[in-house]
Amino acid sequence: MTGEERGPDVGLGDWTPESLDVPGEVRAVVSAPHPVLSRAADEVDPTAKETVQLAADLIATMRVSPGCVGLAAPQVGVGARVFAVDVTGHPKAVTVHGTFVLCNARVVEATRWKPGREGCMSVPDLTGDVKRASRLVVEGDLPGSGEPVRLVTDGFEARALQHEIDHCAGLLFLDRVAGAHAVYQRKVYL
Amino acid sequence: MNELAITVIGRDRPGIVADVAEVLARLGANLTDSTMTRLRGHFAMTLICTGPAAAEVEAALAPLAAEGQLLATVRAVTPDGDVPPAGEPYVMAVHGSDRMGIVAAMTRVLVDAGGNVTDLSTRLTGALYVVLAEVELPAGVADTLIDRLHRTAAELGVEVTLRPADPDLL
Numbered sequence: 511m512t513g514e515e516r517g518p519d520v521g522l523g524d525w526t527p528e529s530l531d532v533p534g535e536v537r538a539v540v541s542a543p544h545p546v547l548s549r550a551a552d553e554v555d556p557t558a559k560e561t562v563q564l565a566a567d568l569i570a571t572m573r574v575s576p577g578c579v580g581l582a583a584p585q586v587g588v589g590a591r592v593f594a595v596d597v598t599g600h601p602k603a604v605t606v607h608g609t610f611v612l613c614n615a616r617v618v619e620a621t622r623w624k625p626g627r628e629g630c631m632s633v634p635d636l637t638g639d640v641k642r643a644s645r646l647v648v649e650g651d652l653p654g655s656g657e658p659v660r661l662v663t664d665g666f667e668a669r670a671l672q673h674e675i676d677h678c679a680g681l682l683f684l685d686r687v688a689g690a691h692a693v694y695q696r697k698v699y700l
Numbered sequence: 701m702n703e704l705a706i707t708v709i710g711r712d713r714p715g716i717v718a719d720v721a722e723v724l725a726r727l728g729a730n731l732t733d734s735t736m737t738r739l740r741g742h743f744a745m746t747l748i749c750t751g752p753a754a755a756e757v758e759a760a761l762a763p764l765a766a767e768g769q770l771l772a773t774v775r776a777v778t779p780d781g782d783v784p785p786a787g788e789p790y791v792m793a794v795h796g797s798d799r800m801g802i803v804a805a806m807t808r809v810l811v812d813a814g815g816n817v818t819d820l821s822t823r824l825t826g827a828l829y830v831v832l833a834e835v836e837l838p839a840g841v842a843d844t845l846i847d848r849l850h851r852t853a854a855e856l857g858v859e860v861t862l863r864p865a866d867p868d869l870l
Contacts, residue, residue, distance in 0.1 A: 579870060628870045673870055683870075691735070 517647065519662035525652045527569050527609050530562050534570030537586040539631050542682060544587075547632055550680045551582075551589045556613040556651040561592060565611040565653035568594035578631060580670040582677030585632050591615065592653065593674035595667070603666040612659070615650030615675055617643075626669060628683045629696060637694050638687035642669045701750050704729070704757060705777045710770035712743040720745065720772075723760045727752045740824075743770070748777070786816045786836040789865035792849070796858025798829035806831065806860065809852050813845045814838040829858070834865060 540546060554561045564583055572581040572594050579600060582593035596609040620643030629637040646668035648661045663671065673683060687693050708720055717736060724731055734747030749757075754776045761772040794806055807817060810833070819834035837845065846862050853860040 627866045630870065670870060691737070 517660070517662070520660040522607060522610055522652065522659060522661075523657065525610065525655065525657070525659075527566070527611075530566045530569075530611075530654050532563055532566045534566035534568070536571045536574050537567050539571065539575070539581075539585050540587050541632050541634060542684075544632075546584050546587050546589055547677070547682060548680050549584070549589055551584055551591045551678045554590045554592055554613050556653050556656040561590070561613060562654050564588060564590060564592055565594065565613075568592065568611060569596075569609060572596060575631060579666075580674045581631070582674045584677050584680070591678040593678060595670050595674060597667045597670055600666055605663045605665065605667055607661060607663065607667065611653050612648070612650035612661075613653055613656075615648050615671070615678070617646065617672065617675060618649050618660075619645070619647035620672070621645045625688060627694075628669070628673060630673070630683055632677075633682060633684060635696050636684070637696050638683050639689075639692040640683050640686045641688060642672045644668055646671060648675070702753055703748060703750050703777050703779045704752075704754055705775045706745075706747050706749065706757065706761075706772065708743070708745045708761075708764075708770060708772045710743055710765075712738055712741060713769075716743050716764075716770065717745065719764055720747075720761070723764070724749055724751075724757070727757060727760055729757060787814070787838040788836065788842075789818075790815075790835050790837050790842060790862055791865050792831070792833045792835055792860065792862050794829075794831040794833075794853065794858050794860045796829060796853075796856070797827055798824055799856065802829060802856055802858060803831055805852050805856060806849065807833065809845070809848050810835050810837075813841045813848070815841075815845070 568581050568583065571586060572578045579597045580593060580595040583590040591614045592611060594611045597603040598606055598608055622644040623641045624644045625639050625641050627637050628640050645664050648671050649658065651658055708716065721731060729749040729751035731747055731749045734745065736745035754774045758774040764770050765772050794802060803822060810817060815835045815837045817833050817835050821832050823830045842862065849860045849862055
């Protein structure tokens with residue numbers, strides 16, 4: 511496989527945040543050092559009631575956090591493989607799938623690695639240079655229906671997905687920075 | 701709580717960082733921010749730590765410097781606290797034939813515009829000299845500053861670019 515034969519983007523179908531059908535509550539975001547951020551999270555049943563509530567809460571928390579384009583369950587203290595992403599309107603985004611939540615997501619193809627600067631709500635004072643695949647295929651399950659999805663994306667959305675999938679594996683961007691001088695004091699707070 | 705600024709410079713060998721850190725840990729000094737690199741092959745480490753008195757740390761580091769290969773200095777400093785950024789972050793890159801005064805002239809232009817250099821590295825490789833400076837600039841000065849940088853660079857026979865630092869991506 512050359513990495514260009516990425517197969518079809520199945521997309522989100524008719525899934526929207528509203529299809530969760532529960533109001534989301536804003537949860538407190540935990541900061542490093544915290545053990546939940548460094549533990550591989552557990553697989554979830556995407557159709558379970560608590561998973562659906564968690565998905566709604568992640569979206570609600572992401573929406574009230576300025577500049578936040580993704581939030582993983584470990585960041586709200588829950589060791590579950592669930593995260594929300596929304597890069598809508600971001601100037602660096604190319605492919606955009608809107609607001610979505612994935613359960614048990616995994617990277618199935620990653621190519622065209624490029625460096626870029628990342629920050630994290632759970633590491634509020636630092637940023638770092640991290641290489642990420644700019645072409646990405648991710649598979650996971652939608653919360654609620656439990657339907658499996660295959661998302662094909664690129665650029666900024668691909669970076670956000672890899673950052674959140676890392677959270678679910680107990681990894682922070684700090685675990686992937688390019689070198690000893692690739693971590694910086696944050697200069698701009700969104 | 702004492703805050704100490706420590707520099708260790710000298711001939712590189714494996715184990716200097718571990719040796720220095722061990723001395724500090726033994727004294728109960730908490731190593732906070734530090735940076736270490738090799739400058740033209742010389743070991744160069746600068747660090748801030750909190751804890752014991754300067755004289756105590758100086759005495760404990762003295763054996764490391766005893767062979768004359770390393771120079772360690774310890775100074776008590778006043779904690780600065782968090783300094784708010786002076787403006788917007790930019791990166792200035794300069795490269796060209798090496799000659800005296802490139803850093804002096806180019807950074808003076810930055811300072812005269814109200815800029816504050818927050819990170820700097822320079823490398824001389826063969827005849828090529830490279831300067832990379834991160835600088836915080838007051839809002840709105842970049843456009844006129846770039847003209848002044850170009851004029852100074854032309855006088856020095858070097859190239860300069862000034863660009864906004866990459867905004868944080870996530």
